[in-house]
Amino acid sequence: MNKAEEFIQSRLQQRAEKGILRILSSKPLLVDFSSNDYLGFARSAELKTISAATLTQITDYKNGATGSRLLNGNHIFTEETEQAIANFHHAEAGLIFNSGYDANIGLISSLAQRGDTIIADELIHASLIDGARLSHANRYTFKHNDLNELEAKLRVSKGNVYILIESIYSMDGDFAPITEISKLCKQYQANLIVDEAHALGIFGSQGSGVVQMLGLEQDIFARIVTFGKALGCHGAIVLGSKNLRNYLINFARSFIYTTAAPIHSITTINSAYQMLIKTDYTKQIEHKIRLYKSLLKDTAIPTIESTSTIQTVLYNNVNDAKLAAQTLQSKGLDVRAILSPTVAKGKERLRICLHLFNSDQEIEMLVNELKKLKYE
Structure with a gap:
């Protein structure tokens, strides 16, 4: 056994001894x-029916996208879906990524530059943490939902400042104090980024999310809305300005250097939003x-x-x-x-x-x- 295999075996053994070894199960x-x-x-027969009907209206789709969206993997239906979702969420524009993980690492790593500052709630999702790590920005965390500690970090921040939070936290299920954080962002000229993965479909009119429930759409720099939870699909969209969309197309590596989602996946997302609009x-x-x-x-x-x-x-x-x-x-x-x-x-x-x-x-x-x- 070579040194790399010994390292792997040792790490797995350590986890097994602690009782925290992860395994896959299909039971x-x-x-x-x-x-x-x-x-x-995800189990909805209605969603399958709507998606299949939508797909029949698209005559030139392939089983796979065949390339990244900047090469030959783009489709007008994808762009139409992005704008329809942006309109639903009262945003100027949106860009679809292949997963919530891709969306978060692409957005955060491409935005924050050397000399900028990222301040994150200590309980944010791993994808937001990894996006921050991939950037060259200064990074701070603040105690969960602690406005006083957040403001203390804002006082010493430099460059463009990005605050990372979730509207509903994925492990505790509690709310972020978005209204109060938004006020601090205005006071210190910081940019608020909100992950709405666990709020879509659950809160706000037609399940539009916590940001819209609070009427804060115009105060948030960017929102990440994930399709793999309440929508029962796969992928995610970053919502923001048209400038932000164009920036991500040019600089977000997890968007640029990956094969695009196939059209049958996009039709499922589009159809899931049709269901949200139809029924609250x-x-x-x-x-x-x-x-x-x-x-x-x-x-x-x-x-x-x-x-x-x-x-x-x-x-x-x-x-x-x-x-x-x-x-x-x-x-x-x-x-x-x-x-x-x-x-x-x-x-x-x-x-x-x-x-x-x-x-x-x-x-x-x-x-x-x-x-x-x-x-x-």
Whole structure:
């Protein structure tokens, strides 16, 4: 075994000994409480039908894009879809990326230059962190949702300043204080970038997101809207000015140097937005969230306050979180443990996702099983 293989084996062994070795699994469970398919679009027969009908109207599409969009992989339907999505979100323009990860690393790494400053909430997604690392900017973090610490970092910032937050945080399910952060950005002439991955379809009129729910569209420098959660598709779009769109086309490496998404993927995204426009699902999903929280009320189960589809049960150590997840899975409930390093050590938890397709009876069953678990 050469040194590289020895290194690989050693790192894997370390994780196995700590009980945090990741493995892939395709084992189906009865009741989904773990996926990001909040509105059930990924399993939607209606979405398949609309997408197939839309695809028949496009006569010149190929199975694959055949190249990057700057070569021969662009299509007028993709550009029309980008503008339609931008209009839906009250933005001037938008640019589709192949994934939320690609969107975040492309946006952040290309924008922030040497001498600029990035200030990020400590709980932002790994893709935003990686985008910041790829830049040459000065980088700071502030304690989660701590406006005082954010302002302290703003006071010492130099160059163009970019603030990175999520509207709904993916592990805790809580809101960012976007209105207050936006005011600080105006005061210090900073640029606010908001990842709306877990807000699309859940908050705002027609599920347009938290930024629009708060009426802050014109105050946000850029929004990242991801299609792989509530829309049940794949990809993401960066929303902002026409200048920003043109800049990303020229400088975002994760856009420039990758094969474009195929047209059948774009039609699914387009069709999912048609469904959002046709039906406002926010009240329906709100009912599921209220039901879960009401059933959990007055219990000793340790949680993080959240009014989103993402709910947590804290265990604060690897073994207890894994055992709790295994117990629920043995009952046919697909609940997963989130372990370090995805969350900080000592912040291990069950991450519970609520969906429109979860019946009230299934949610009641979940809470009843949670009540049977041990908590310290």
